[in-house]
Amino acid sequence: MAKEEPSKLVLIEKRGTTTIITINRPHKRNCVNGPTARALYQAFLDFDSDATAAVAVLTGAGGNFCAGADLAAVLNQDEANPMSAEWEDTLPGPIGPMGPSRMVLSKPVIAAISGFAVAGGLELALWCDIRIVDTTATLGVFCRLRGVPLIDGGTVRLPQVVGRGVAMDLMLTGRAVKAEEALKIKLAACYPSSYETVNSTPALEQALALASLLAEHPQVCMRNDRLSTHLANPIREAMLKEYELGLETLTSGEFVQAITKFFEATDEKKKKGEGKKSSAKL
Known part of the structure; x- marks a missing residue:
């Protein structure tokens, strides 16, 4: 596969007061590696400092939001995700493994979710x-x-979003949550505002309409109320403990064995697929 151009890993588009930030690795279901994490972080820094921007929409290219961290990057130092326990106590905050996950911005961000928002992709969505x-x-x-x-x-x-009981269910089982259930448990919504009926309109189109509504509100008031909500629930210490425990997992043999099995199974599926194509040509 051709080497990816860093400038194309994350696409940025301005539509009036809305900034659309798109993870652009559709061949990887928009999995985030180190260069992509850094590009995302910079994109949100630029959005937050842009006086003409009121709302950001985070989405993914090619029909998926984000399928998490790129596991292949773990084996490649040049593409590894940023990993650091350093976290200064000033806003907007430092870069996280997936990019903006440790940031507290001054303006709202909407996640437009089509397709998969799983693993680290779900964490990015929860950050919004x-x-x-x-x-x-x-x-x-x-x-x-x-x-x-x-x-x-x-x-x-x-x-914080769905309550501890539901969160434990999702975290311990790793099961899939379809759109209908996501609305029911208040993990996500549709627009026009609904936590009951799934809207077939593409999520990005819904999110852009919602962004236009937010941009019409008195901005100082809305942003201060939003920021107060974030600061009333400090998560810095909790996330540092999460990171500490996560590193313990990442350095364990279990992690290496699990991703090795994953790549072996993926390679086997590819070989079987290629075999079927060859047979079809005979």
């Missing part, structure tokens, strides 16, 4: 202020199946 889904959306802690820990706020933010 509002999660909008369409009928194609699937959310979940799929990293449970690979022995990969939640280290971008998932163990902290998920219970």
Whole structure:
């Protein structure tokens, strides 16, 4: 596969007062490696400092939001995700393994979720202020199946959003949550505002309409109320503990064994697929 151009890993588009930030690795279901995490972090720094921008929409290219961290990057130092316990106590905050997960911005961010928002992708969605889904959306802690820990706020933010009981169910089982259930448990919503009926309109289109509404409000008041809500629930210490426990997992033999099995199974599926294609040509 050709080497990816760093400038194309994350796409940025301005539509009036809305900034659309798109993870652009569709061949990887928008999994985030180190360069992508850094590009995302910079994109949100730029958004937050842009006086003409009121709302950001985070989405993914090619029909998926984000399928988590790129496990292949673990084996490649040049592409490894940023890993650091350093966390200065000033806003907007430092870079996290998935990019912006440790940031506290001054303006709202909406997640537009089509397709998969799983593992670290779910953590990115939880970092956003509002999660909008369409009928194609699937959310979940799929990293449970690979022995990969939640280290971008998932163990902290998920219970805040859906309650501890439901969060434990999702975190311990790693099961898939379709759009209908995501609305029911208040993990996500649709727009026009609904936690009951899934909207078939693409999530990005819904999110842009919602962003326009937010941009019409008196901005100082809305942003201060929003920021007060974030600061009233400090998560820095909890996320540092999450990170500490996550590192313990990452350095264990269990993690290496799990992702090795994952790649072996993936390679086997590819070989079988290629075999079927060859047979079809005979």
